[in-house]
Structures are given as structure tokens and as C-alpha cells.
């Protein structure tokens with residue numbers, strides 16, 4: 001059976017079309033990623049699938065159940081780690097998990113066993129009796145993630161689970177996601193970090209302005225660039241001159257000029273134009289060239305090719321996580 005089938009899923013907020021007739025399927029046991037910039041519609045899609053908000057049009061089936069007609073059934077089979085952390089500051093890790101477990105009506109002994117298993121899995125068992133407000137963001141997020149797994153859901157939704165975390169915790173959370181998926185849970189992950197999607201997802205849906213612009217394995221997405229007859233080059237200059245960058249931007253044969261930093265440019269060259277064409281254009285500045293490399297396409301290149309713009313243009317981070325101590329919980 002498919003874990004998820006979305007059919008023309010649409011969400012409109014007044015004049016904003018947040019999700020625009022999105023259709024896709026996720027296979028059972030898959031680790032599927034939604035990759036897109038801020039405001040692309042990732043969270044809204046997840047929220048519709050998790051029955052936290054109703055679609056304006058279309059519907060989706062989660063574990064075979066209709067999100068509109070059978071929301072209660074849907075909720076039983078899913079776990080959700082949303083953008084907001086939902087933990088009680090003044091309770092310990094264990095008390096928090098006990099509390100959320102009780103909301104799912106898990107029998108007490110079974111719950112104790114599950115909490116121990118999950119806390120050990122994220123290496124937090126020794127901190128079980130410490131209060132949440134004494135934890136680092138990374139420690140909190142570990143507890144927050146396992147909170148969504150207490151009832152052993154078949155499907156786990158993770159909305160930007162590594163946002164605002166340090167590299168070490170990010171790695172730990174990614175490894176944990178892979179482990180959970182290995183144990184048979186279908187995982188749907190959203191991220192605006194290309195490398196994260198590339199590293200963990202089996203298939204990726206690239207979403208921009210509410211629409212899925214491509215959906216495939218990371219490998220096949222990158223292969224598409226090659227068949228598009230593009231050559232990707234990074235070039236390092238001692239100094240980048242505005243004149244030169246302008247000329248490159250206006251040269252036909254150069255599809256895209258991306259300024260990486262004060263010295264480096266990444267260029268999408270049409271294959272026919274190629275390095276030869278490039279060398280001609282930059283010849284007045286050739287003394288200043290420090291390095292020139294042809295490189296393999298990344299998902300960033302795929303995104304640019306498909307949407308015409310860079311993801312990081314829009315990805316100004318709202319890196320600070322909202323941390324709420326109490327409030328309504330739907331499950």
C-alpha cells in the first residue's frame with residue numbers, strides 16, 4: 001500500500017496560494033523529502049497531511065485514510081514533529097514523554113518500556129530526570145523527536161527537524177532519522193537544506209511557490225542537469241570586479257552566474273559554449289584567476305535550473321526555534 005497519496009492538494013490563505021494542486025505518492029517504508037525555500041508551502045502541505053488544517057481543494061490519503069473524511073484514523077497512524085517544539089519546560093524529559101504517551105492512551109508498562117527504548121536510542125537516557133529547561137536546543141530536539149514516536153506510528157512527519165541545531169546535533173538527528181526509517185517507519189521530511197535532502201532522502205519533491213517542480217531520487221534529479229546539456233564550473237578570482245560579473249551575466253551561453261563569496265563564482269554554462277567560451281569572456285581578467293574547476297551538479301543546481309532562482313536568495317533563516325511550554329496539543 002502507499003503510505004501517502006495526495007491528489008490535487010491545495011491550500012489558499014486569502015490571496016496566498018500556499019499549496020497549489022499538489023499530487024504525489026510516498027511508498028510505504030520510504031524516506032521522502034520536501035525540499036524548498038522559505039514560504040514554498042512545505043509546512044502547509046505537512047499540516048494538511050497531518051490533519052492540522054483542511055485543504056481548500058483536493059485531498060490526501062494517509063495510510064489509506066482520507067485526511068478530510070477520516071482525520072481521527074489518520075492521526076492514529078502518524079507522528080508529527082512540527083516547526084514548533086512542544087515540550088513542557090518545567091517537567092523532566094521522562095515526565096514529558098509520560099505525559100504525551102498518556103495522551104495516546106498507551107498502557108503504562110508498555111509506555112515505560114517505549115520511553116526507555118527511545119531515550120536510549122537518542123542517547124538521552126542518563127538525562128531522563130533532568131528538566132527540559134536545563135537542556136541545550138539539541139537535547140530538547142532529541143526529546144521532541146522521540147515524543148512523536150511513542151505510539152509507534154507507521155508514518156513520521158518531520159518539519160525542518162534540524163533547523164537551528166549545531167552541526168553535531170544535526171548529524172545525530174539525521175542518523176536517528178535514518179535509523180527510524182530502517183526500522184520500517186515511513187518518513188516524510190521537509191528541509192530547505194540541499195545537502196540534508198541529498199544525504200538522507202530516497203526521493204525528493206522539490207517545491208517552489210506551492211508547486212512540485214520535480215520529484216525523483218537525488219541521483220536522477222542531478223542526472224537531469226547533465227541531460228540538459230549544462231556544464232557547471234566554479235571559478236576563483238583574486239578579486240571579483242562588478243564589470244566582469246555584469247558581462248558574465250549578460251553573455252549568452254552562460255545561463256546562470258552565482259556569486260558564492262568575495263572571490264568565487266559558480267557558473268552554469270551551456271555545453272556548446274563550454275570552458276572555451278568562458279575563457280574568451282574572462283580573458284581581460286585572466287591574470288586574476290586563481291582556480292577553475294568543472295564540478296558535478298548538486299541539488300542546488302537542479303533547483304536553479306528548474307526555478308530560475310537560487311534557493312538561498314529566499315532562505316533567510318528563521319533559525320530560532322519557537323519553544324512553547326504549554327498549549328493545545330492535537331493528539
Ligand SMILES: Nc1ncnc2c1ncn2[C@@H]1O[C@H](COP(=O)(O)OP(=O)(O)OP(=O)(O)O)[C@@H](O)[C@H]1O
Nearest residue numbers: 013016018036037038039040041042043044045192
Ligand atoms: N496561517 C496562515 N495564514 C496565512 N498565510 C499563511 C499561513 N500559513 C502559511 N501561510 C503562507 O503560505 C505560504 C507557504 O507557507 P509555508 O509555511 O507552508 O511554507 P514553508 O515552505 O514551510 O516555509 P518555511 O521554510 O519558511 O517554513 C507562505 O506564503 C506563508 O506566508
Ligand SMILES: [Mg+2]
Nearest residue numbers: 042043044083
Ligand atoms: Mg515551514
